[in-house]
Amino acid sequence: MPVVDTHAEPRGASAAQDTFPKFLALNATRFADRPAMRHKDLGIWRTWTWRDVAVAVRAFALGLGELGLKRGDRVAIVGRNRPKLYWSMAAIQAWGGIPVPVYSDSVADEMAYVLEHAGASMAVVEDQEQVDKILSVSDRLPHLTHLIYDEPRGLRDYDHSRLHAFEDVQAMGRKAGEDAAKAAALEAAIAEGKGADLAIILYTSGTTGRPKGVMLSNDNVIISARNGGLFDHLTETEETIAYLPLAWVGDNIFSYAQSYVLGFCVNCPESAETTMEDRREIGMSYAFAPPRVYETLLTQTMVRMEDAGPLKKRMFHHFLGVARQWGEKILNKEPVPLTARLQYALGEVLVYGPLKNRFGFTNIRVGYTAGEAIGPEIFRFFRSLGINLKQLYGQTEASVYITAQPDGEIYADTVGKPNIDVEVKIDDNGEVLYRSPGVFVGYYKDPEKTAETKTPDGWVRSGDAGFFDPKTGHLKIIDRAKDVGKLRSGALFAPKYIENKLKFYPNIKEAVAFGQDHDFVTCFLNIDLTAVGSWAERNTVSYSSYQELAGHPEVLKMITAHVDAVNRSLADEPMMAGSQIRRFLILHKELDADDGELTRTQKVRRGFIADRYGPLVAALYDGSPRGRIRTEVTFEDGRKGVIEGDVEIIDMPVHQATGTAFREAAE
């Protein structure tokens, strides 16, 4: 059990700055006139300085005090990334309350579970949609006393006895602030806050079962945020875009904690649909996104280029070739011949620069991908353009940071070295364990699960299987520890590894591989409606629905070719040759989080899918040429309907293993 320790000396949070309200007060003096937050509203970017934010937060906090918020109360926050929701976090923390962000696209039942479990006494929500959702389950939420909303539209005629507009609460607070005793009470509450107090409870989407509430203390979050900043030399001049769910630990660290600790500016997009455009206007310097976001950018680019004129197309592909060959070497500061440098410089002017501008990556210094493995081709594409995209391995239970790739040590298939103050070790069964100042306090109201995950001496079981690469010293993650299985033949079966290979093709959006305790590997696929739809348009294939396009013979042929290519590449890897895909089918509907098939962070829930589509899995293994199934679907408004599907099953030839003979790995 090798323990990998890091270089740096432990950095504790200083006693003066151990909570977010204290950091806010500090920033309001040290960075008083620097921008803290921007929001695009009515087509214009509005900016708030740290001083403005401190004033807004104070008014809201005093208002919450008037509504009766007490130390230790949990307050739900539901909505997209809007300044007022971020401010409410600091305002709640000022009284020693605990914000509980909730995924805003959860259906009412999921939301009710979290609010009920957390025993939230108030909720700060974005708009009418969220108010309606919470009111519809209010009989399950006896503790909920007040509901505060940001966007008043459509709410004018609601009963306002327990419902308040954000501005009204602020006005209430400003009035209360005139009373010296009330103002002093708030100051006293802020001073009373300690690093060991809970800062936030984050409900993890969980690939199995009900979400768990991860409790993080101020120390957890603040020290992790600071160490993350030190690792990448971040300063108060960074610009980031806040567009990921508030309930995701990444957003809480990157868009809230680090902004407070380091003093940089967070930009809130105008709406979810305008994020691309807003990113371009801001030109962020520090970015983080799950691989899906990068995948989408790449797919959209490739699709658009298909529609470009022949000259542009040739230029694009030529310089992309140059970038592929030299881009990463230039970024890693390796020696590169002068002619290549000149070619690359020309490409920068003609292709890479404009492309990066489109992506909003012109000023990017550090970009992270985290949450899941990224396709190597996608990763290299962005790096070859000169974007310093790196991989990070994190968990909610670690306040994000476990490992990350230091600048200049970038590999497509590793997740980097332990972050500052983080210890990582590999268990005998291959599971990754870590210990750090960011390690969570426990699961809320669930000491049993806490004990399962966290050892008495502070090590946390990540649930991921991995190993340290002897060549680079970097950690490599294979899969979820419980997901790495074996075929009946005893050959290794790592479903996610196979799925990622499949998903690397733009035409394939989602893949679910099966094989545990079976003779061979099979899989379900989802086509990507953007990519395949664009292909259909170019080839005048008409279709009226996903189902129809997915069943089109030409589409099947195209996807079969992709699966065959994946099989060939699996055949090249001695350990994986046995898990070539023998049979597959294209699902008749897209996998959807509303149906419980994906988590809210868009990861596939393999077990759930295997149950739900049982007849199809059976058909894959019993040799039948077609599979039939009826499935229930949930629409966005919560109603249910039934989709019926009759899908073709494709048999694949097996490639001869070409690699060297199978050797047992050293460990």
Add this chain to the structure above:
Amino acid sequence: MRAPSPTDIAAGEVILAVENVSLGFGGVKALTDVSFDIRKGEVRAIIGPNGAGKTSMLNCINGFYHPTEGRITFKGKTRPKMRPHEAAAGGIARTFQNVALFKGMSTLDNIMAGRTLKMKRGFFWHVLRYGPAMDEEIAHRRSVEEIIDFLEIQHIRKVPVGKLPYGLQKRVELGRALAMEPDVLLLDEPMAGMNLEEKEDMCRFILDVSNQYGTTIALIEHDMGVVMDLSDRVVVLEYGRKIADGTPDEVKRDQRVIDAYLGVGH
């Protein structure tokens, strides 16, 4: 949830009254002796089978057609021959059954076009883009941005409307009509050709317009479910004649309406 309750509307002030209106094209009688009123703040639906004269009625109201008989009183004034631009200046805005936007212009410019009547400075001032004209432009842009925000079309602000899907074009058209800040908004089949989700969105926007701006809305619609949910009162036309008038519930139970929609056994 809606701003004025039904009882308010029942007692409400009449903003537009149609009295004994008939309209003929040569020998064809499109409308015969139709009378009804529209009260301030309500959502008033005009329904009827194909060819019942619904669009003709709307065209009479906004001055596109001139009734051969009868009169239309708007805000207490009766104008026998009102032209469309007079109607617009008077506070009547409308959308069309087939979207009528400037296809090559962006969403923003299309909605901005709806502000034309509100612009006070002349062409030359605006060409200069200076001083009072600039201030005016900024003020109008602000109202337009509020509408864009209201209709949740920020992401297509700069996209030429010709490139947009039909449902969004309909929304832009509603935006342009709203930009006029009308007293009465006439919607000609606002949900025609939309899928269920687009229809639900549009319903929500219509209710929000009524709720937030207090605009009086008269709409023609085929989707009975939509009509019954949205409207405060419904007028039913058949072959150019009014056959029923009342709340959705009253109209639904009216035997003549049932016959007109489901046919009568012969």
